[in-house]
Amino acid sequence: MRANHLHDADRAHLVHQQTDLRGFAAEGPLLMAEGDGVYVTDTEGRRYIEAMAGLWCASLGFSEKRLAEAAYRQMLKLPYYHTFYGRGHGPSAELAERLATLAPEGLNHVLFQCSGSESNDAAIKLIWYYNNVLGRPEKKKIIGRVRGYHGNTVASASLSGQPHMHADFDLPYGGRFRHISNPNYYRGHEAGETEEQFSARMAAELEALIAAEGPETIAAFFAEPVQGGGGALTPPRGYFEAIQPILKKHDILLVADEVICGFGRTGNMWGSQTYGMQPDMLSCAKQLSASYQPISALLISDRIHDALLKGSERNGVLGHGYTYGGHPVACAVALETLKIYEERDIVGHVRAVSPAFLDGLAAFAGHPMVGEVRGVGLIAGIELMADKASRTPFPAARKAGLLVQRKAEAEGLILRAIGDRLAFSPPLIISEAEIGELCARLGRALDAAWAELRPTLTAAA
Structure with a gap:
C-alpha cells in the first residue's frame, strides 16, 4: 500500500530530470x-x-555509516556557516588544505560549491574575470567537445556538447561557446586510421578552430579525462598529448572536469594523472563526499589566484560566492570520505x-x-x-x-x-x-x- 502511494505521488507531483516526461507519465517511476x-x-x-x-x-x-556519523557530529556542533566576508569555519579550511595537498601540481587554491555544474559554472566566470583583469577583454570564448558534459546551469549547459540540453532552452548562450568533435575513435575513425592518427586529426581540428576564431579570442578548453555523458568514453591514445601543446602555444587555459574521474575512478587519484593532463583549473564533486552530501570544489592555479587578488583590489571585493558553498556538514563528510579513501x-x-x-x-x-x-x-x-x-x-x-x-x-x-x-x-x-x-x-x-x-x-x- 505504501509503495503504491509513493508511486502515484511521484508520478503526479515530481518533475524528473533528464527524463522522457511523456514516456514517464505512462510507465511511472522506479x-x-x-x-x-x-x-x-x-x-x-x-x-x-x-x-x-x-x-x-x-x-x-x-x-557507509562513518559518513552518516560524521554528518551527525557536525550538525550537532555547527550545522551551518558560510565563507563570505572573510568568515569561515574549521571543516572548510581543513578540506581546502587537504585538497591542495592532493591536487595535481600547481593547483593550490580552492573554491567550494554544491555541485559539479556550479563548479564548472564558477570556472567559466573566473576565466572571464581573469582575462578582464589581464586587460584581454576579447579573450572570452570557451571550447568544449560534442557529447561532452559539464553541467546544467546556463553556462555549463552551453559548454556541454549535448544537443538535447540545448534544444528549446536557447542554448548555447551568449555566443562564447564553441565545440570540436567527440573523440570517439570507434565510431569516428577512418579506414586504416590508428588511434594516434585519429588523435592528431582531432588536434588539427582544434588548431583550425582556434585559427578561424582568432587565438586572441579563445580563453579556455574544457575536457573530462573520461567523458561521462558521452558514454564513459576513454580518450584515444595520444589525444591529450596532441591537444595540450596547442593550448600552451595560444595561451589557452586547460580546465580538467574531474567531476566523475576524481578520487580514484580511473585507478589514480585524478584522471589528469592517468592521462598526463596539466590543468590550470580542476573541477571535482561527486566522489569528494561519496555523494553523501552535496559538495564540489574548483581548484585553481597560482596565476589565476593572483588575478583574483588584483581584481579584488580593483573592485573592492571578489563578487562571487554561494550560500551553501563550503557548508560545514558537507565539508565534514568530505573530510571523512578522504580519510576512508586513504585508510582503506x-x-x-x-x-x-x-x-x-x-x-x-x-x-x-x-x-x-x-x-x-x-x-x-x-x-x-x-x-x-x-x-x-x-x-x-x-x-x-x-x-x-x-x-x-x-x-x-x-x-x-x-x-x-x-x-x-x-x-x-x-x-x-x-x-x-x-x-x-x-x-x-x-x-x-x-x-x-x-x-x-x-x-x-x-x-x-
Missing part, C-alpha cells in the same frame, strides 16, 4: 527505498547491483579489481550486438552495433540501448544507456565476486535484448 554496499532495493523489494554508483558518484556504496587504500583497491572489471566486460566483445568495449579503472562503456563489420548502428527507432537497460533492470542490474552506448561506473568498493555477478546479469540482459532485436533487423533486411 523508486529506491534502501541501499547496502553496491546494492539498492526498490519500494517493491527488488534488489539491484547499482553499476552506475547512482550518477557516477556513490564511491563508497550506499551504507581505495585507489589501490580500484587497481586490484580493475582487471576483473575490464576483462569481464571485454569478454562481451564477441557478442553479436557489441561493437567495442573500452574503459579504465572502474569506468567503462560498451558500444552497441547492428553490424560490427561495417560499424552500422542500430536504427534510432529501435532504441537498442534503452532495451538493454530495461532487460538489465529485469535481471537486477542498473546500468545507463547513453544512446546506444552502455555506461558502467560501479561503487569503488565493488568486489571481484560482485563484478562477476554484474557481468553475469549483463550477459543475460544482452542475450534477451538481442533475441528481441534480431528478428526486426532480419525483417528490415
